[in-house]
Amino acid sequence: MGTSHGGAAAMSNKLSQFLTSRLRNRILFTLVLLAIPLVLGLLVTYEVIQVDWISFMEVQPSFRPMEAPRPVPADSIPVNGPVYIQGMGSPENPIEADEVSLQRGQILYAINCxxxxxxxxxxxxxxxxxxxxxxxxxxxxxxxxxSDGTLFLVITNGVPGTMPALRENLTPRERWDIVNYIKSGTLTPPEVTSAALEGQRTPVPTLIPATMPPVDLTGGGGPAKCSIGALDLIGLWVEAGTPESDPFPFTDVNGAACQATFAEDVLPLFTESNVWFPGAVACSSCHNANLAAASANMDLSTYEGILAGSYRTDASAAGNDILGGGVWTDSTLFFKLSTGQMPLGRPANIPLDEHGPVISAGSQVSETP
Structure with missing residues (x-):
């Protein structure tokens, strides 16, 4: 009897050990299965395993400037105001042409039209x-x-080959304000500030009229000037990282050894009109020291302003880097200038060049005997 009882106890003990061991193995197996995707995810996240993801906005199907607008998906509903949807006919003007709308339209017209x-x-x-x-x-x-709706559509979609679409530059409300101003029959240069636009989407910069002086490509007297693409010159300064008045070296389009400074040669590319194409306004017309009104709260009129970047809260604050951290072709400023988004008003018949317009800048370095 005692022997039988002892055998049952031993059997029960072995069974318990077996079940405990089996449960432990299952738990370990489950943990391993859960750990595998976690480890793989961490390896990809920290680029131990590098995956060539497509992460650039420009690497996608898109419409080129001046092309027809992208078709609107069926049953779309506008979320930011009355806009045109294909197949729905000409839109009705929902904005009363009152004093506020006309004042806003006057300012917006001066900037965009x-x-x-x-x-x-x-x-x-x-x-x-x-x-x-x-x-x-x-x-x-x-x-x-x-009709008001016809003018609204022209502003929204542009005219292929002649007028750019402004649907991404102006909100529907801003476009209707311009329509009201045009139809008012009193088109005159604004003598008001941008106060009428307070509380709207973004501050609207005051456009400084350009005098359109011709760009001096002769170099005048003194050392022989050098020829170089404007974008290349800015890039050489960015990557050299030299202070405002210190010279940096470059080789011009003819192979001559040259040097330039930011103050004398780079800054004028942002502060002078007629540089990037015939009739171009100066970049500093929209991006200047009046940060509250400047487009993107960015000052391109000074060395300090360019280094401080965009979307600055005040003159003492730094904003978003626009120089690519010293890598010019990765910078926001290069992208805007090289794609023709800056300055505004580029004629469609003037092609873009990755080097920018060839300008006269710097001076040749004399060879020492």
């Missing part, structure tokens, strides 16, 4: 002479008799 259509809407803006087709006279009977 006057460069081509002129301050009084006669089609005689500073860029007009360089365009393949003469800008429309907005005071003409044909334009004034057009």
């Amino acid at each position: 006057a460069v081509c259509h002129g301050p009084n809407g006669k089609g005689d803006g500073p860029v007009a002479a360089y365009l393949a087709e003469e800008p429309a006279d907005l005071t003409s009977v044909g334009v004034q008799d057009s």
Whole structure:
């Protein structure tokens, strides 16, 4: 009897050990299975295992500038105001042409339209002479008799080959304000501040009229000037990292050894008009020391302002880096300039060049005997 009882106890003990061992193995196996994707995820996250993900916005199907607008998906509903949806006909103007709307439209017109259509809407803006087709006279009977919705669509979608679409530059409300201003029949240069735009999407910069002086490519007297692409010159300064007045070396398009400084040769590319294409306004017209009104809260009129970057809260604050951390071709500023997004108003018949327009800058370095 005792022997039988002892055997049962031993059997029970072995069974318990077996079950405990089996449970332990299952737990370990489950933990290993859970750990494998976690470890793989960490290896990919910290680039121990590198995966060539496509992460650049430009690497995707897209419409080129001046092309037809992207088709709107079926049953789309606008979320930021009355806009045009294909197949729904010309939109109705929801904004009353009151004093506030006309004042806003006057300011927005001066910034976005006057460069081509002129301050009084006669089609005689500073860029007009360089365009393949003469800008429309907005005071003409044909334009004034057009419906508000028709003008809204022209501003929104542009005119292929002649006028860029402004749907990404202006909110629907801003486009309707411009329509109201054009239809008011009182197109005059603004004598108001941007206070009427407070509380809206973004501060609107005050456009400084460009005097359009010709760019001096002769170099005048003194040491022989050098020729180089404007984008290349900025890039050489960015990557050299030299202070404002210190010279940095470069080789010009003819193979000559040259040197330039930021103050004398790079800064004028942002502060002078007529540099990037005939009739171009200065970059500092929209990006200047008046940060509250400057586009992207960015100052391109000074050495300190360019280093401080964009979206600055005040003059003493640093913003987002626009120089690519010293790698020019990775920078926001290079992207904007090389793709023609800056300065505004580039004629469609002037092609872009990855080196920028060839300019006269710096001076040749004398060879020592």
